[in-house]
Amino acid sequence: MSSTLSTLTLDRCAVHTRTNKPWSLARCCEAYCSRGIGGISVWQDAAQAAGMGEARAIIESNGLRVPAYVRGGFFTAHDAADRTTALDDNRRLIDEAGVLNAEMLVLVVGATPKLSLAEARAQVAAGIEELLPHAESTGVKLAIEPLHPMYADDKSCINRTTDARAICERLASPMLGVALDVYHTWWDPAHEAEIEKLGANNQLFGFHVCDWKQNTGHLLTDRGLMGDGCIDVPGIRAMVESTGFDGMIEVEVFSESYWASDQNSYLDLIVDRLGTHT
């Protein structure tokens, strides 16, 4: 695969604020900008801590693109009233994404214990359908992020690219696509075929990179940086780029151990791994 791999320049890369969780939005922006990283994907907590207007000003003054605002979704609930509240929250998230000039809102679609996965999946499709007009009028794309099956209990009932793509096919809006995160999808035998189909249908909106560590110690916060684990990230990037994908390569790593380390050294390591293992 590596022979077909393009050189990855930092201006095509973005880092999620959550990756450098100890840092404020302003520190993230300055640090990414100082390394020549081209973009920042903004988590709601980081933006709200700065204030939305100030957040926009900080990002613009550093000349950073914002591929994604993170994260909407969580459409599922036993009660209809809770599902309505979730839709209201999502409309606010779309508005906030618009303020930040974010290109897409990432959707972690939700799952609810004791609600069947079939019912949850139906609620997700219905929720996204109801949300789409607001996304279309605001100009913020919606990207379903299929989550690893180990999150099917309470975070996402959409666990394969196939199932995310099926919702896109059904709702058929140019504003609806998929954010592919290697952590969640790398194991899937249909991975390459699904990437090809997403590309052919202009439904591949986002591409997130990190790694799966052997002996992962925690289901949520022990991800690896590219090269720390067993995912063939360069091979997957080659698949993604062969579809004509020209979005940013987004680094999204949740890691207690990296969060506990010096964030400047960590960012240097991220930059290094973007060059050597991505």
Next chain:
Amino acid sequence: MSSTLSTLTLDRCAVHTRTNKPWSLARCCEAYCSRGIGGISVWQDAAQAAGMGEARAIIESNGLRVPAYVRGGFFTAHDAADRTTALDDNRRLIDEAGVLNAEMLVLVVGATPKLSLAEARAQVAAGIEELLPHAESTGVKLAIEPLHPMYADDKSCINRTTDARAICERLASPMLGVALDVYHTWWDPAHEAEIEKLGANNQLFGFHVCDWKQNTGHLLTDRGLMGDGCIDVPGIRAMVESTGFDGMIEVEVFSESYWASDQNSYLDLIVDRLGTHT
């Protein structure tokens, strides 16, 4: 689903020795027998600690069925010599299963970091094909256990029932089927359809029950007992039994917290949950 559910009598149930890890094979046998549990699935460590001949005698004297010997597989490796060693190990496991009158050897097929999943899957199919004649001559069935995608790094490259069944279809031996464990497969949108196909083709050899806990603390050893989590175990049992499955319902739970508790009380709880949440 529960309306179509048969009453589950303990004589149709088995417990894996690993579920009561602190106990010896003899203590497991006596305890299961005393509750009226009909079977025991034997892990190699428990049998070897007793000695294979003594293990057989203990099991027979307690009148227990042995649905499964656990576990063979681990076919994948970078080096051909290691794959040959793995096949030799599997032949010994089949022989040991034969000594214990176990009905099947469960296969956890393996995965190897830095070996592509596609290559690993090919090695697994080749390994099982090579192993089948020995299984056929010994009369011990082989059951591929698809493992949850969170084990795709170093334990199993077969992560969905679909993919386990594909190998069964390809090798087409009445001695090769699938051991379905709800922990690994419950999230799969194709779950019910796959169970139906396995049943129709006489490929559903084993059925393992436990539960998926919210906020699972460890990827390997924090499983729940039926009713502790979010899996609709009775619903899945109804699916399984609607295919005509008449094998044993096997309780397989890896749990540091249950292992640390009083094993007799824990076994009483297992018996209770088999009645109320299975």
